[in-house]
Amino acid sequence: MSTDRGRTPRSGNRALLALSHSAAWLYAAALLLPLYYLIVSSFKDNLSVLDTPFALPTSVTLGNFAKAFDDAQLGPGLANSALVALGAAALTIVLAVPAAYGIVTSPGRLGQVLEGIFSAGFLIPGFAALVPTVLLAIALNQFQTRQFLVAFLPSTALPLSVVLLVQFMRAIPRELEESAAMDGASRLKILTAIYLPLVMPGVVTVTILNLINFWNEYLFALILNGPDPEIRTAQVALPTLISATSTDYAVLAAGVLITLLPIYLAYAVASRRMEQALLQGALKG
Amino acid sequence: MISRPACALVAGTLTAALLGACSSGTATPTATGSGAGAASASANGIAGTxxxxxxxxxxxxxxxxxLRRATDAFAAKTGAxxxxxxxxxxxxxxxxxxxxxxxxxxxIFVNLAEKSTGWTKSGAAVPVGDYLTQWGLKDKVKPEAIAQWTTDGKVSGFPYSGFVWPVWFNKDLLTKAGVDKIPTTTDDLIAAAKKLKESGASEAISIGGNDWSGNKLFLQIIQSYASADAFKGVLAKGSYCADADVKKGVDLFVQLRDAGVFVKDAQGFTADTMNTxxxxxxxxxxPAGxxxxxxxxxxxxxxxELSGFPIPAGSRFTKPTAYNGYTGVGIFLSPNGIKKLDAVKAYVQTMYAKEVLADFVSTANLVPAATVAGATNKDPLLTQAVSALGDKVEYAVMPDTYIPPKVADKLIKASSQAFTPGVDAGAICSAVDKAYQ
Structure with missing residues (x-):
């Protein structure tokens, strides 16, 4: 009896495990399908992309990539995207870290109220801010400039950045701060010498999330910067490959892959750090 | 990615709010008056502009x-x-x-359709009627092209490219299915579609039921019985089924759709999938341009073989129908543009130079809105369109310039419902009329 009792749950577990694995692989395959479509399309001609979308290409040439890069002028586009995304991500951290520190160290309920105010930012859809933002850019004579985009984008990311960093900072024992204060450390010193090194995994996580968002940002980049190749980002350059009457989807797929590559590489390099940070945050929580 | 309507909303809101209130530009005027033409552009001091x-x-x-070849040559010649x-x-x-x-x-090089049709009225573009005459272009541009670009007495831009929009018939496929001649009536078309389907090799009409290509075919078919003037009025104001002849056209569309003349799932097709x-x-x-x-x-x-869309018995047309027009792409002048009028004048005149138009015709299959002698093109379909199409077809009302700019996008979405099986004429009329509200 005891043997039977032992076997039944074990075989049940195995079945459950197999089911879980199958579901996970199925989900992964579903996620990979668009990527597969993009990759095979970028090596085909336009007719094949539309006629046999999931078939393998008959030859492997880089012609579509060269054409996409040249026609959409992706070189300056990628440089502008890098400038805007890196600049905005850096500025976001510069603003979010002190804000999170201020919230964590605020006395009484003030910190909770401030955190609530930042969280309320989630309720404002980005699109609602577009028209006033354009008006502001025009009023400041900063319309169609990259610096305005760098200055503006952090405002869209601050709510999430601050809320995430607050959670990381709350896990730091207050005694560390108190002993440093007794030793005469200033607020700035406590932030930079104690808090910042300890929340570095959180800073990396927030930076990666923001970099991905800023790199893929399209609406504000299009409206605020416009289509001039000297200042437009790669995401704005890419749609110039689309035509209402004759889009070459093979070239478009190649262009999409080109713009995906930098952010994918950045994520691949930093993803382990981010996973560790998230795990660390979860354990501390 | 942002949807086009989102962009449109922002652009529309800003334009409405600011046009006329904002400063009129940051560019510095570099020249005024009118020069003697592109050849003397350099003498007028446009170098560096x-x-x-x-x-x-x-x-x-x-x-x-x-366009780049012409522009590079212009820049090299004038120093602009x-x-x-x-x-x-x-x-x-x-x-x-x-x-x-x-x-x-x-x-701005853009087509005259949807929102651009309202630019001269809103002040986003400058009427060019006087410049057409002053810059010596009125004799070059075809009168019918100028007429299509004229609204309320104002010429919206310099017409540059036109188009023919016939119906394409693959003779091999038709012959293999037992269809001996190109269908010219809707009864012939229904019979041909049946034979094509039975042959199993292909279907009848490929159409992008989900975008502008389907919208244009829908509007082409439903004007079969209405007079041109009546249909223009309906395009401008809506109330499609209030006009008995247009309603009859919608019924014809439903009859054709239900007879299976369109490809399966046409309501999900786009122009690209139609072509493919x-x-x-x-x-x-x-039907493609x-x-x-x-x-x-x-x-x-x-x-x-290029021909027109088959007509029903009792149609106001006597031949199969096609579209043509000169609203393909034109040259708009902006408020900033007229601050550097000499340079812009020389540039526009260059675009109408014989060698530039000939290059567009031979390399880009452009149907020019201007007369150009000696331009050659070896494309067999363009040759066929220019030499033989005119005798086979009658041209239907091209809707673009009659549909209000605010309605155009919504009308495309509404008319896509017409390609969905089971949607009756009343529901179609109701959907397209809503686009005008």
Whole structure:
């Protein structure tokens, strides 16, 4: 009896495990399908992309990539995207870290109220801010400039950045701060010498999330910067490959892959750090 | 990615709010008055003047490359600096936003359709009727082209490219299915569709039921019985089924759809899938414009006969119908553009030079809105369209300039319902009328 009792749950577990694995692989395959479509399309001609979308290409040439890069002028586009995304991500951290520190160290309920105010930012859809933002850019004579985009984008990311960093900072024992204060450390010193090194995994996580968002940002980049190749980002350059009457989807797929590559590489390099940070945050929580 | 309506909303809001209230631009006027033409442009002091051009024709397309060749030659000859910016399908929204900021390009190459039809009225573009005469272009541009670009007595822009929009028939596929002659009546068409389906090799009409291509075919079919003037009125104001003849046309559309003349799932097709279905011989018929000639595979091109859409008994037309027009792409002048009038004048005149137009015709299959002697093109479909199509078809009312700019996008979405099986004429009329509300 005891043997039977032992076997039944074990075989049940195995079945459950197999089911879980199958579901996970199925989900992964579903996620990979668009990527597969993009990759095979970028090596085909336009007719094949539309006629046999999931078939393998008959030859492997880089012609579509060269054409996409040249026609959409992706070189300056990628440089502008890098400038805007890196600049905005850096500025976001510069603003979010002190804000999170201020919230964590605020006395009484003030910190909770401030955190609530930042969280309320989630309720404002980005699109609602577009028209006033354009008006502001025009009023400041900063319309169609990259610096305005760098200055503006952090405002869209601050709510999430601050809320995430607050959670990381709350896990730091207050005694560390108190002993440093007794030793005469200033607020700035406590932030930079104690808090910042300890929340570095959180800073990396927030930076990666923001970099991905800023790199893929399209609406504000299009409206605020416009289509001039000297200042437009790669995401704005890419749609110039689309035509209402004759889009070459093979070239478009190649262009999409080109713009995906930098952010994918950045994520691949930093993803382990981010996973560790998230795990660390979860354990501390 | 942002949807086009989102961009449109922003651009529209900004334009409405700011046009006329903003400063009129940041560019410095560099010259005034009118010169004697492109040849003397340098003498008028345009060397060094920058002209900003916003273009729908993207780099890498035949038209975009022809535009760049002409522009480079102009810049080399005059010393002017011309900066071409491709804005693709976002051009209209991007331009309207930049007008609101007073930072718009000087010259814009875009088609006259949807929102651009309202630019001269809103002040986003400058009427060019006087410039056509003063710059010696009125005799070059075809009168019918100027007429199509004229609204309320104002010429919206310089007409540049036209189009023919016939119906393409793959003779090989029709013959193999037992269809001996190109259908000219809707009864012939229904019979041909049945034979094609029975043959199992292909379907009848490939159409992008989900976009502008389906919208144009829908509007082409439903005007079969209405007079041109009555249909123009309906396009302008809506109330489709209030007009008995238009209602009869909608009934005809439903009859054709239910008889299976369109490809299966046409309501989900776009113009690109329409082209591919025809190019890969999965459909024997499609309505497509002259812009599609260049990309047609040679074996399909060789067996394609261009004609018009078959007409029903009692139609106001006596021949199958096609569209033609000169609203393809024109040259708009912006408020900033007229601040550097000499340079812009020389640039526009250059675009109408014989050698430039000939290059557009031969390399980009352009149907010019201007008369150009000696231009040659070897494309068999363009040759067929120019030499034989006129005798076979009667031209229907081209809807673009009659549909109000605010309605156009919504009407395309509404008319896509017409391709959905089971949607009756009343529901179709109700959907398209809602686009006008």
């Amino acid at each position: 920058q002209i900003d051009v916003l273009s729908l024709w993207a780099k890498g397309s035949p038209e975009g490359d022809a 600096v011309v900066k071409i910016v491709d804005a693709g399908e976002n051009l209209v929204d991007v331009y309207e936003t930049s007008v609101a900021a007073g930072k718009e390009a000087d010259v 279905t025809f190019y890969t011989k999965k459909a024997a018929i499609m 002259s812009w599609a000639f260049a990309k047609t595979p040679p074996d399909v091109s060789a067996t394609t």
